[in-house]
Amino acid sequence: MAQAQATKFKNPVVNWIDSRLPIFTMLDHEYNHYPMPRNVNYLWAFGAIAGIMLVIMIATGLFLAMQYSSHTSLAFDSVERIMRDVNYGWLLRYIHANGASMFFIAVYIHMFRGLYYGSYKAPREILWILGVIIFLVMMGTAFMGYVLPWGQMSFWGATVITNLFSAFPIVGDPIVTLLWGGFSVDNPTLNRFFALHFLLPFVLLGLVILHTAALHVSGSNNPLGIEAKGPQDTVPFNPYVTIKDGFAVVIFLIVYAAFVFFMPNYMGHPDNYIPANPLVTPAHIVPEWYFLPFYAMLRAIPDKLGGVLAMFGSIALLAFLPWLDTSKVRSCKFRPIYRQFFWILAIDALVLGYAGSQPAEGAWLVIARIGTAYYFFHFLILLPLLGKLERPLPLPSSISEPVLKGGGRVAAGAHAKPMEKA
Template structure:
């Protein structure tokens, strides 16, 4: 899928002149028009394009907002209010940007779950998956630093708590915290550092996204059956077939986005962030944005010492480990079958994993006490158990359903001999 002769033919003299010197039109044509994609892609595969649009939206609105923002502890809060009230369409820009962050994370989480369900991380796409996890990490860093910029109560105390995590690490913890803060407490140097990095990191994300798309075009797109393309009949041109489907999904997603922007713009925010930062008044409950809540729940789930590791360090290691483990997922899954469609036991445990992740998100918004802590510990155990225990074990003991011989056969629902597929009947793909 990734190779082959280009079908691009310049139609004008200018196109021929440009193509001979900088074949950018040829690259765009081969990548987004004639590029072959599996013919059985469903709407779960549309979120890659949605994420690209959301990244562009975040960068454009962020650049304009930065023109009016003052990265100073004495001015930051009022500058945000000035954007909302005095800048032409400033309220719209800010709500697009703040709600856009939530929509961005919603799309990326669906994208990750889709990858886990359809085995998009399996060989030869390991590097593609790793680049995706790097994008997730950069998004998290960008979102955290952006949340500090309004300089409200939750911004200030969120920065204080999160940067304080690093002090759990012996020897190196305090220097890292001081480097982030620019001193010994959250203050003006912190705000300047976070503003600079919040402005820079989206462009780094864009760079890694280019590598991510490049890696995708080298290895080819996966599909719901998990079968590689075997002939031209298994594929269709990206344009118009995939682009029409992606465009429809994008419209539905933008309708949801617009609903929050125009009708519930502060629904996913915290009311305390409309109170100016005050180092002498601690909010009753310090909670991060919703897209960090599952990881926050896992952080607080470790209330006990683990040998020489105290509970604080154990919680921080658990939180960072919940992201780090995603890097090795391609080597934890021992199954030869990619798609969960043909793996009944894996499918069951996967949906339990999704429910567990949602539960952890809810628990992260609750006080760290009583049964909330117990359920957080159980949820954390299942989160890591899914990757460390279930993935390797199911690949060895699970009996998968039969695979179709080709993507075309799966789409048409018939075998080459003309008989109907039973479930999806065809020659099974044996395990090693």
């Protein structure tokens, strides 16, 4: 039997465990001495913020599940009981409900940061694809969670979204029947959604662990979009990045707490405080705000199957981004033309979100169609063409060069290269 490897920890218990299962050595390497680019800014903290939000959602969800009844005749009243009779039940529910919105805010900022700084390019393709899968699982989990209070928007949202699968030829109707567990949205549907809403966060946790492992293999990107070339370009993860991320987390949690304690229903829909009634259709069925851009795409196309393909395709398209973007330069800092189109894309996403919250008629329907057309134009046509036609600015030779030359500005001097491989 091989002799246990000697370890460096002073605590004898930790040392004894680590000599047999080197988990503390791994954590020390990955979260203490792990080299990070020295120029990362606060936008890089939103990955850690999203991870903390996931832990908060799982923890509060476990306690809420102990009090929730997944039956159509009891679900709405069980939520009201949590709010009124369970000790601190109102707090748990408001943390959980608003936590979903804050989770999506953190993830959307994290995604747009990746788009701006080219974090999807080689060697980080797997890292990016895992992020897209995480986003899809998040959306499924959030949709099923929205159904559980069994209010009017819960019931009719479930009816509308599950019916979308019927647009697919041959397999559509069996999928809808499987989701419903019968011939309409009813008690079997609620039971399925509750079970999946409880399960999927743990799947999400596993995907996040894979995402983090892929990050630690390829290393973090940075605002310049060039690779670190030595110790002069990096700092240890602890204490530099932990302090920076910790400060950002505190600020984010203060904003989160402001919603929980002062405006807990601001991001919800008032119709969801009315018990579900299959005989009364709401005047305007809308999903939660973080689904609205995709909901606008769904309604923008007159054909049902076309709308469904556009909605799902808009997310699946992101997985192919490393190959659609043909530019060798990562960061928008050095791509002045593409930088303008990036901000147009961000505005387009906001406009689509607002269009999705309005009735699908008149000017808002036209705006949703224009926004949908631009979204696909941006990724399928603009990105490949700009990568070949745009002439990027010169890149610095290292991460530390702009700092050593004074300030954060990149000087296009003698040491700058015209282009660097991504």
